[in-house]
Amino acid sequence: MPAAARVTRGVRRRLDLHRHRGDAVACPVCGGRFDAFKDDWNRPRALCWGCGAHERHRLQWLLFERRPELLAGARDLLHFAPEWCLRRRLDAVGGLRYVTGDLEPELPGDLRLDVTALELPDAAFDGIICSHVLEHVPQDTQAMRELRRVLRPDGWLLALVPIDATRTATYEDASIVTPEARLAAFWQHDHVRLYAPDFADRLRAAGFTVEVLRPTDLADDDEIARFGLSDADWLHLCRPASPVG
Ligand SMILES: [Zn+2]
Incomplete structure (x- = not known):
């Protein structure tokens, strides 16, 4: 600029x-x-x-406020496609090695990371934030397994995707490839599917236990209005379900 x-x-x-x-x-x-x-x-x-x-960033930070043990217990945190507002706060957390990455890195310090083939060692992170990434990834199940692999046994993954709560099953159709058709079917020109609440089942199948947290689980009605939270945002707080392998 x-x-x-x-x-x-x-x-x-x-x-x-x-x-x-x-x-x-x-x-x-x-x-x-x-x-x-x-x-x-x-x-x-x-x-x-x-x-x-945005609403979902305010909800994520509220989670870290209401569950301070998540950040207090983390030494190494991996954040995919970090938004500026959250990056700034997380980068300032004392005692935390904050690692950022993206398929197309924005800033010099970001790692170039393909979420389906992470060039990272096993069990390297206590926390991972992966928000509004998986709906862009054709092999999302492979990505979830990779996230599981690089997470420590007592670590956590915070995953968010756009969710159509009116659906019972995630909508995928590999023949829908043009930006116009994807926008119509999946809400955005570069989304490859439209998740339903069964997103949590995919995470479980990849080896996580999943706690679904909606704004009402973290805040009362007055706080939801004051913090401008949206019922459309669902946090998936995941932990490894069992030892790898
Ligand atoms: Zn703000």
């Missing part, structure tokens, strides 16, 4: 922050408090004015 555009964007952001100061909503990720969250292109009141967090 050209320098002038960057400055303009920075000024606009500060003006927006000032204009929307308030106490009606609060972002768990950055601690910002506002009159309302910012509209996204496809839904109202979705984004934090301060850090850009």
Whole structure:
């Protein structure tokens, strides 16, 4: 981005922050408090004015607040396709080796990682965050087995995908390949399937026990409104079910 555009964007952001100061909503990720969250292109009141967090990022950070043992007990954490707002917080956690990776890395420190063939040793991580990745991966079962392999026996995987709660079974059709057809069938031009709540069964089949956490499991009604959480976001907190092999 050209320098002038960057400055303009920075000024606009500060003006927006000032204009929307308030106490009606609060972002768990950055601690910002506002009159309302910012509209996204496809839904109202979705984004934090301060850090850009979406509903699902605020829910993930709330989980770490409500279950402090997850981060307190972790020495090595792997985060796929990390969003800026969460990356900034996790990078600052003391005593944690925070490893980030993506199929197409964004920043110099990110590892180039194919989630279906991780060039990482067995049992290397206490925690893994894999949010909105698997719906892009044709071999998602292979990816889940790889995540299981690099996780320590007492570690955890936090997995999120878009879920169509009205379906009973995940919808896949390998003949749907064009961006237009994928958008119509799977909600986004580069998604390769549309998961149903049976996403948890796939994780179990790959060797995890799964705890499904929805906003109501972590927050009361007032908090759900204040933190701007969405019932569409389901956290899958997974742990290795049995020793590998
Ligand atoms: Zn924020």
